[in-house]
Amino acid sequence: MSVKKDPLFNEDSINRIETDRSTWFDTALSETDRAAEGSFFTHSGIPVKLLFTPADIKHMNHARDLGFPGQPPFVRGVYPNMYRGRLFTVRQLAGLGAPEDCNLRIKYLLDHGATGVNILFDLPTIRGYNSDDPEAEGNVGACGAAVDSIWDIDAYFKDIDLGKVSTSIVTHLPSTSIVIPGMYFAVAEQRGTPWNRVAGTCQNDFIMETCVGSAPEILPPAASFRLQCDVVEWICKNVPRWNPISYNGYNLREAGTDAVQEVAIAISNAIATAEELIRRGMHIDDFAPRMSFFWDLHNDFFEEIAKCRASRKVWHQIMKERFGAKNKKSLLMRFHVQTAGVTLPATEPYNNIARSALQGLAAVLGGCQSLHIDSYDEAYSAPTEEAALISLRTQQIIQTETGIVNTVDPLAGSYYVEYLTDQMAQRILAAIQKIEDMGGLVKAVESGWLHREISAYNYKHQRSIETGETKVVGVNYQPAEKDTCCSINVFKYPETYTRQKTKLERLRGERDSKKVKERLAVIRDKCHSDENLYPYTIAAVKHLATLGEIEDVFREEFGLWAFPLY
Amino acid sequence: MARKVRVVMAKLGLDIHWRGVYLVSQFLKDAGMEVVYLGNQFPEQIVEAALEEDADIVGLSSLSGNHMTLGPKVVRLLKEKGLDNVKVYMGGVMAPDDADTLEKEHGIQKVFLPDTPMEKIVNHMYASVGIPRPQRQA
Numbered sequence: 001m002s003v004k005k006d007p008l009f010n011e012d013s014i015n016r017i018e019t020d021r022s023t024w025f026d027t028a029l030s031e032t033d034r035a036a037e038g039s040f041f042t043h044s045g046i047p048v049k050l051l052f053t054p055a056d057i058k059h060m061n062h063a064r065d066l067g068f069p070g071q072p073p074f075v076r077g078v079y080p081n082m083y084r085g086r087l088f089t090v091r092q093l094a095g096l097g098a099p100e101d102c103n104l105r106i107k108y109l110l111d112h113g114a115t116g117v118n119i120l121f122d123l124p125t126i127r128g129y130n131s132d133d134p135e136a137e138g139n140v141g142a143c144g145a146a147v148d149s150i151w152d153i154d155a156y157f158k159d160i161d162l163g164k165v166s167t168s169i170v171t172h173l174p175s176t177s178i179v180i181p182g183m184y185f186a187v188a189e190q191r192g193t194p195w196n197r198v199a200g201t202c203q204n205d206f207i208m209e210t211c212v213g214s215a216p217e218i219l220p221p222a223a224s225f226r227l228q229c230d231v232v233e234w235i236c237k238n239v240p241r242w243n244p245i246s247y248n249g250y251n252l253r254e255a256g257t258d259a260v261q262e263v264a265i266a267i268s269n270a271i272a273t274a275e276e277l278i279r280r281g282m283h284i285d286d287f288a289p290r291m292s293f294f295w296d297l298h299n300d301f302f303e304e305i306a307k308c309r310a311s312r313k314v315w316h317q318i319m320k321e322r323f324g325a326k327n328k329k330s331l332l333m334r335f336h337v338q339t340a341g342v343t344l345p346a347t348e349p350y351n352n353i354a355r356s357a358l359q360g361l362a363a364v365l366g367g368c369q370s371l372h373i374d375s376y377d378e379a380y381s382a383p384t385e386e387a388a389l390i391s392l393r394t395q396q397i398i399q400t401e402t403g404i405v406n407t408v409d410p411l412a413g414s415y416y417v418e419y420l421t422d423q424m425a426q427r428i429l430a431a432i433q434k435i436e437d438m439g440g441l442v443k444a445v446e447s448g449w450l451h452r453e454i455s456a457y458n459y460k461h462q463r464s465i466e467t468g469e470t471k472v473v474g475v476n477y478q479p480a481e482k483d484t485c486c487s488i489n490v491f492k493y494p495e496t497y498t499r500q501k502t503k504l505e506r507l508r509g510e511r512d513s514k515k516v517k518e519r520l521a522v523i524r525d526k527c528h529s530d531e532n533l534y535p536y537t538i539a540a541v542k543h544l545a546t547l548g549e550i551e552d553v554f555r556e557e558f559g560l561w562a563f564p565l566y
Numbered sequence: 567m568a569r570k571v572r573v574v575m576a577k578l579g580l581d582i583h584w585r586g587v588y589l590v591s592q593f594l595k596d597a598g599m600e601v602v603y604l605g606n607q608f609p610e611q612i613v614e615a616a617l618e619e620d621a622d623i624v625g626l627s628s629l630s631g632n633h634m635t636l637g638p639k640v641v642r643l644l645k646e647k648g649l650d651n652v653k654v655y656m657g658g659v660m661a662p663d664d665a666d667t668l669e670k671e672h673g674i675q676k677v678f679l680p681d682t683p684m685e686k687i688v689n690h691m692y693a694s695v696g697i698p699r700p701q702r703q704a
Contacts, residue, residue: 122630122631123579123580123581123582123630123631123632124580126580126582127580127582129580135579135580135608136580137579137608137632137635137636138578138579138631138632138633138634138635138636139579139580139581139630139631139632142630142631142632143630143631212582213582213583213584214577214582214584214605214606215580215581215582215606216580216605216606216607216608254585255583255584255585256585342585345680345681346679346680346681347681379659379679379680379681380659380660380661380662381631381659381660381661454585455588455592458585458588458589459589459592462589462593462684466683466684466685472681475681476683493631563605565588
């Protein structure tokens with residue numbers, strides 16, 4: 001496809017439109033309207049005019065800036081037929097209590113039409129502690145499931161065919177992504193499911209380990225980044241249908257950034273990963289097709305849609321121009337979306353069903369590959385079964401009742417959406433350049449820059465809520481007259497600690513502790529080599545080493561890093 | 567001039583959500599309090615810091631379900647050290663019934679649930695320690 005000078009609008013038309021617009025602006029609008037022009041912005045600060053016309057996108061070139069779906073620059077979507085071919089995956093989170101409890105919730109969601117599974121963990125598991133470690137007190141089985149050993153992954157997926165279900169394993173940190181998905185692969189192997197039939201995603205993002213989450217013990221950025229790259233490298237070579245990394249813009253955004261920074265940081269991390277894996281001898285097309293992204297869809301409806309479109313465009317440009325990727329799959333950005341938990345207040349919680357539906361709608365208009373819609377009780381607890389079902393139903397309503405999935409990228413050509421898409425792309429590229437100028441993302445994180453950015457964003461945002469400049473319905477705008485918080489059912493986490501403790505005691509009794517020690521010693525040794533650690537962690541979990549034991553080795557060998565903010 | 571209110575703020579245990587507690591710490595500072603933010607800590611270390619810092623208030627943040635276990639533990643350990651006068655506040659994501667129980671049965675001064683304006687937190691804390699809020703904010 002040639003990219004010659006091929007503007008969508010001819011110059012005469014544009015000139016006429018610009019003249020007519022000026023006249024219209026001066027004569028049709030009131031003094032108040034005219035005075036207000038220049039004072040509206042999107043959430044991330046892009047100027048919003050009262051009216052957009054073809055003049056605002058006069059430089060747009062169809063082949064260069066839009067193209068066709070499934071073709072460069074992928075602005076219109078990653079597949080030619082998009083949702084006609086395959087609807088976005090309805091992927092609702094399921095994680096609570098013990099693995100045995102989660103197994104029931106997964107089956108419940110699959111029985112009600114979910115097509116993928118998202119599994120998430122309690123904080124001790126996320127941070128790499130066993131359920132009976134003293135640090136885990138009070139957190140076992142809360143907000144997610146406890147996983148201590150390969151036995152727990154087996155229980156999580158009891159009676160579920162690992163060759164049929166697509167599973168997203170929400171291991172936030174590289175240090176646990178090198179262990180827990182390994183347990184999953186080992187279980188598949190034990191059940192006779194070959195690794196080339198196992199499909200899914202793990203999160204594996206060093207930004208999660210070092211910036212988004214705080215915790216008493218964090219691995220240093222460089223060590224966390226090394227583990228992140230080990231995971232990508234090993235999985236690409238051994239589990240071909242698995243996405244070894246999901247660059248997590250979502251949690252970063254929830255922690256506190258705008259839409260531009262969300263995408264820029266995630267892509268910067270992908271750039272850093274690509275450079276490291278190329279240094280290790282891989283070719284860009286060996287791994288880029290399996291990189292995936294995770295976006296947070298917030299309230300600013302059109303900006304969020306533009307973000308989705310622009311992020312595909314930027315990714316294509318970087319993969320093609322900077323890395324010379326040839327495989328088409330390297331050039332297209334696939335992403336999962338979750339609606340914005342941080343936008344869901346506790347006040348009048350049922351309003352959150354409307355908020356989440358609108359955010360979910362934006363995700364689908366933005367061309368997401370899979371979607372999780374948050375539940376209305378987000379500000380209280382993990383969702384109740386009733387709340388989770390409403391989220392699932394919301395997805396199904398978008399898919400089957402609105403008709404928006406019948407045509408590809410239906411907002412293309414909107415002067416506003418195209419203007420915003422162009423603006424977002426430019427701003428994302430500029431933000432990526434800024435990180436490059438700091439020496440890349442790992443260095444930028446080490447310097448504390450990102451922590452300061454997050455903190456400054458949050459402070460400014462909270463101020464604007466306190467002053468009423470940012471309005472939250474029912475909270476600071478048309479506030480609820482009486483306290484409406486207490487009328488909903490709140491999910492009660494099942495007791496988990498005792499069950500996990502009993503299981504761990506049995507495990508320690510049954511396993512060959514000499515073999516476990518040997519395997520852990522090998523990992524300890526290999527931490528200081530250039531070798532990929534994955535084969536050694538997978539060997540350890542097969543011998544029933546626990547998550548906490550392996551993580552202790554990492555903490556001891558890599559040392560700990562102090563959060564550079566306080 | 568009244569002395570400054572001294573606050574020790576912490577994220578409880580392994581919880582990772584630092585946005586809220588760090589924000590509250592900043593706003594308390596803006597309102598003229600002396601704030602030590604510990605980052606993540608476990609009850610024993612929090613109580614130690616309260617002792618060292620001669621704190622009037624301990625603020626605990628929990629968004630990950632450890633509020634019913636670790637919150638009361640902090641109150642208990644403070645009592646054991648003879649720091650009965652230190653007011654313990656909590657904030658975060660939890661069931662309103664749990665917040666009630668923490669206030670009524672476990673000696674938590676006040677639990678602030680999501681959507682609470684910062685002004686409300688600041689004023690509540692000044693009132694509870696009986697020190698007037700400075701006119702000009704730091």
